[in-house]
Amino acid sequence: MKGFLEEAKALLAELIALPTVSAEGRALREGAEKVAEVLRGLGLSASLHEGYGPPVVYAEGGVGERALLFYNHYDVQPPDPLDLWETDPFTLVERDGAWYGRGAHDDKGELVARVVALRLFREKHGFLPRVKFVVEGEEEVGSPHLADYVADKRDLLQAEAILWEAGGVDAKGRPYLYAGLKGIVALELRVRTAAFDLHSSYGAVVENPIYRLSLALASLRDEEGRVLIPGFYDRVRPLTPLEVEVLASIPDESEALKEAFGVRDFLGGARDLEFHQRLYAEPCVNINGVHSGYGGPGSKTVLPAEAVAKLDFRLVPDQDPEEIPGLLKAHLEARGLHDVEVVVLEKGERPARSDLAHPFVALAKAALEEAFGEKAVLYPNMAGSGPMHPFLHHLKAPAVGLGVGYPGSRVHSPGEHIRIRDFERGTLAILRLLERFFGV
Structure with a gap:
C-alpha cells in the first residue's frame, strides 16, 4: 500500500x-x-x-x-x-x-x-x-x-x-x-420598460426597470430569509425524530464558518441547532446577480431599458422544482408585478434524502x-x-x-x-x- x-x-x-x-x-x-x-x-x-x-x-x-x-x-x-x-x-x-x-x-x-x-x-x-x-x-x-x-x-x-x-x-x-442533497431550480426575472436605453431625464415620466425588479426581489423573502411566496412551504416534508436527533448532534460550526467566510453574522443570528436546521433542512431563495444599466467608472446619466436578476431556489423533500416557477409567477402577479417575466434557466433537480x-x-x-x-x-x-x-x-x-x-x-x-x-x-x-x- x-x-x-x-x-x-x-x-x-x-x-x-x-x-x-x-x-x-x-x-x-x-x-x-x-x-x-x-x-x-x-x-x-x-x-x-x-x-x-x-x-x-x-x-x-x-x-x-x-x-x-x-x-x-x-x-x-x-x-x-x-x-x-x-x-x-x-x-x-x-x-x-x-x-x-x-x-x-x-x-x-x-x-x-x-x-x-x-x-x-x-x-x-x-x-x-x-x-x-x-x-x-x-x-x-x-x-x-x-x-x-x-x-x-x-x-x-x-x-x-x-x-x-x-x-x-x-x-x-x-x-x-x-x-442527501437539496433540490434546486434556477430562474431569471426580467423587466423591460423601453425599446432602448433612454436619457435619464426621462426618469420623470418613464418607469425604471431596476425599480420594478427591486420591488419583485424585495418581495421574495423577509429579513431573516424566510420565503414569502404563498404555497412555497406546502410540500415540505416534516423531519422525522431521527433526522431531528441527527441535526441536534452536529457540532456547532457557525462561528468557524463565519470566520472562514468573512461574514459579520448569519441571517437571524442563527446558531447551533437553528443554524443547522436552516442550512440543511429548510429551503431558501438566493439572488445570484442583478444586471442592468451602467456600472463603469464615473457617471453615465442613463435610464436602462431592461433589468435582469438571476435566482436559485434550494429545495428540501418533498418540494417539486417544476412547481416553483408557477408559484413565483402567481406571487408576482398578486403584487401587481405583471411586467416581471419569470424564465426558467435549466431543468431543476429534486431534493433527495x-x-x-x-x-x-x-x-x-x-x-x-x-x-x-x-x-x-x-x-x-x-x-x-x-x-x-x-x-x-x-x-x-x-x-x-x-x-x-x-x-x-x-x-x-x-x-x-x-x-x-x-x-x-x-x-x-x-x-x-x-x-x-x-x-x-
Missing part, C-alpha cells in the same frame, strides 16, 4: 489536464474516454453510453453477491477569472501540502480517491469487489439528462448502496458524511471514524444540490457521500485544491468502507 499518493497525483494530473468544461462543451468526449480507460485499468468493463448529452461512462466488474455503485462526474466549472489563479488551472501543481487545479476536488480528485481505494483493496485482498460506476459529464450544468438515463438503465444500475461523489472534513477538521436508519449509513460512518481516528459528523443532507434523487427513486438504494475535500478547497473558484493529508485519509476511509461493505 506504500506509495499510493504518487500514483494518485500522477493520475489526477492526467485528468486535470483535460479541460472538461461542460458549460462550454469543452473536451467532454476526451474526458469520458479517459475515465473509461482508467476504469478499464482497474479490471472493470467500461463503455460510453450515448444519447444522454455528453457520454455517460458506465463500468462494472469484480466478484461478490452485493454491488456498490459509485457516482461521480468528469466535467468541471469554467476556470474564470483566470487572473486569480497563481498557476495554469489545467496543470496540477503541488504547493504547501496541497494539489491545485480545476477539478482537484470537484470532482476529479474524488474520482481518483475511489480508483486508488479499489486498487489498494485488490492489492490487500487479492480480488476486486463487485462495483459499478456512473460517471457523467453534465453535473456542473444541472445534469439535465441524468434522470432519464437512470430511469432507462435502472436494471443495469441495480446495487445495494451508492457512494456519492464528494465529502471531506468540516471547518474544524472533523470528518463528515451526508445522506436517504433513510438515516439504513445500515449502510452506520457502516459508512464507522468506516470514516476508523480511518480518521475520531468521531465523524453525519448530515441528513448537504446544503448544496446534485442529481441524487433519480438514483434513490429508481434504484431504491441508500446513498452516502464522503470524500477528500475541506471548506477551503475553493470549489468552483480560482485556486481550487485539496490538501494531500485529507486525500490520504479520505482514500483510506473509502478502502475501509469497501472492506466493511464486502465483509473482508
Whole structure:
C-alpha cells in the first residue's frame, strides 16, 4: 500500500489536464474516454453510453453477491477569472501540502480517491469487489439528462448502496458524511420598460426597470430569509425524530464558518441547532446577480431599458422544482408585478434524502471514524444540490457521500485544491468502507 499518493497525483494530473468544461462543451468526449480507460485499468468493463448529452461512462466488474455503485462526474466549472489563479488551472501543481487545479476536488480528485481505494483493496485482498460506476459529464450544468438515463438503465444500475461523489472534513477538521442533497431550480426575472436605453431625464415620466425588479426581489423573502411566496412551504416534508436527533448532534460550526467566510453574522443570528436546521433542512431563495444599466467608472446619466436578476431556489423533500416557477409567477402577479417575466434557466433537480436508519449509513460512518481516528459528523443532507434523487427513486438504494475535500478547497473558484493529508485519509476511509461493505 506504500506509495499510493504518487500514483494518485500522477493520475489526477492526467485528468486535470483535460479541460472538461461542460458549460462550454469543452473536451467532454476526451474526458469520458479517459475515465473509461482508467476504469478499464482497474479490471472493470467500461463503455460510453450515448444519447444522454455528453457520454455517460458506465463500468462494472469484480466478484461478490452485493454491488456498490459509485457516482461521480468528469466535467468541471469554467476556470474564470483566470487572473486569480497563481498557476495554469489545467496543470496540477503541488504547493504547501496541497494539489491545485480545476477539478482537484470537484470532482476529479474524488474520482481518483475511489480508483486508488479499489486498487489498494485488490492489492490487500487479492480480488476486486463487485462495483459499478456512473460517471457523467453534465453535473456542473444541472445534469439535465441524468434522470432519464437512470430511469432507462435502472436494471443495469441495480446495487445495494451508492457512494456519492464528494465529502471531506468540516471547518474544524472533523470528518463528515451526508445522506442527501437539496433540490434546486434556477430562474431569471426580467423587466423591460423601453425599446432602448433612454436619457435619464426621462426618469420623470418613464418607469425604471431596476425599480420594478427591486420591488419583485424585495418581495421574495423577509429579513431573516424566510420565503414569502404563498404555497412555497406546502410540500415540505416534516423531519422525522431521527433526522431531528441527527441535526441536534452536529457540532456547532457557525462561528468557524463565519470566520472562514468573512461574514459579520448569519441571517437571524442563527446558531447551533437553528443554524443547522436552516442550512440543511429548510429551503431558501438566493439572488445570484442583478444586471442592468451602467456600472463603469464615473457617471453615465442613463435610464436602462431592461433589468435582469438571476435566482436559485434550494429545495428540501418533498418540494417539486417544476412547481416553483408557477408559484413565483402567481406571487408576482398578486403584487401587481405583471411586467416581471419569470424564465426558467435549466431543468431543476429534486431534493433527495436517504433513510438515516439504513445500515449502510452506520457502516459508512464507522468506516470514516476508523480511518480518521475520531468521531465523524453525519448530515441528513448537504446544503448544496446534485442529481441524487433519480438514483434513490429508481434504484431504491441508500446513498452516502464522503470524500477528500475541506471548506477551503475553493470549489468552483480560482485556486481550487485539496490538501494531500485529507486525500490520504479520505482514500483510506473509502478502502475501509469497501472492506466493511464486502465483509473482508
